[in-house]
Amino acid sequence: MIPILCLVQEGQIAPSIGEDLRSSLDQIAQDHLGSTAGINWVEVEAGSGFTEAKPSTSSLVSIQSDRMLSQDERISIMQKICDSWIEKTECSINEIVASVNDPAAREG
Amino acid sequence: MPLYLCNARNGSIPPEAKAKIAKDITDIHCAKTGAPPTFVHAFFFEEAPQPQLGDSTVQLHGNIRAGRTDEQKAEIVQEMRESVARHSGIDLSEIAMTTADVPASWVMEGGDLLPEPGEEEAWLAAHAAKLAAEAAG
Numbered sequence: 001m002i003p004i005l006c007l008v009q010e011g012q013i014a015p016s017i018g019e020d021l022r023s024s025l026d027q028i029a030q031d032h033l034g035s036t037a038g039i040n041w042v043e044v045e046a047g048s049g050f051t052e053a054k055p056s057t058s059s060l061v062s063i064q065s066d067r068m069l070s071q072d073e074r075i076s077i078m079q080k081i082c083d084s085w086i087e088k089t090e091c092s093i094n095e096i097v098a099s100v101n102d103p104a105a106r107e108g
Numbered sequence: 109m110p111l112y113l114c115n116a117r118n119g120s121i122p123p124e125a126k127a128k129i130a131k132d133i134t135d136i137h138c139a140k141t142g143a144p145p146t147f148v149h150a151f152f153f154e155e156a157p158q159p160q161l162g163d164s165t166v167q168l169h170g171n172i173r174a175g176r177t178d179e180q181k182a183e184i185v186q187e188m189r190e191s192v193a194r195h196s197g198i199d200l201s202e203i204a205m206t207t208a209d210v211p212a213s214w215v216m217e218g219g220d221l222l223p224e225p226g227e228e229e230a231w232l233a234a235h236a237a238k239l240a241a242e243a244a245g
């Protein structure tokens with residue numbers, strides 16, 4: 001199981017689109033990391049998310065890999081996350097942040 | 109990135125204080141690191157599983173790009189804790205904060221890998237030029 005944390009702004013992503021996004025993330029995890037995704041989908045309450053000190057419209061997706069990745073693999077995964085978000089939510093490229101962390105970065 | 113998460117006991121940070129704290133978080137991070145404000149995210153939660161509250165009333169956690177000095181991080185921690193205390197009325201001793209370093213190459217923002225610390229200006233210029241070129245078709 002690949003842990004994936006998604007931080008999205010409340011009310012910004014319709015439930016059906018959220019479902020699509022989670023399916024995409026699961027597919028990305030299976031294709032690139034060989035395991036299903038364990039997705040923690042967290043909505044930031046209205047009035048509680050800020051980017052550049054203004055109300056945020058950003059989504060942040062963080063994948064915790066279970067093995068060390070080459071940079072090419074990492075970039076490919078992050079690109080697919082961004083593409084999926086743009087395609088399904090019609091957000092701008094500046095509204096999606098993706099990160100893929102190696103096991104060494106796991107926090108205690 | 110950076111991503112600052114602020115987890116607090118229910119009702120301990122008034123809604124009107126969040127924007128003020130977020131402004132301070134942004135200003136402090138940019139002043140201490142030279143990063144552009146466009147990169148700074150500050151999200152607030154109440155009684156969330158992470159970052160763990162432990163015995164604290166407020167727990168801040170910052171995921172920041174690797175390469176900052178210990179001195180920079182210590183100043184960020186101190187000044188952000190003071191901001192939360194000032195705007196919420198919570199005693200400074202009840203506000204905890206941690207940071208974690210994340211390599212810039214592990215994060216994609218705006219469709220590009222984040223720049224290494226100190227390379228932000230060139231990154232922003234290149235990013236703006238790329239978006240303009242895409243918009244022009």
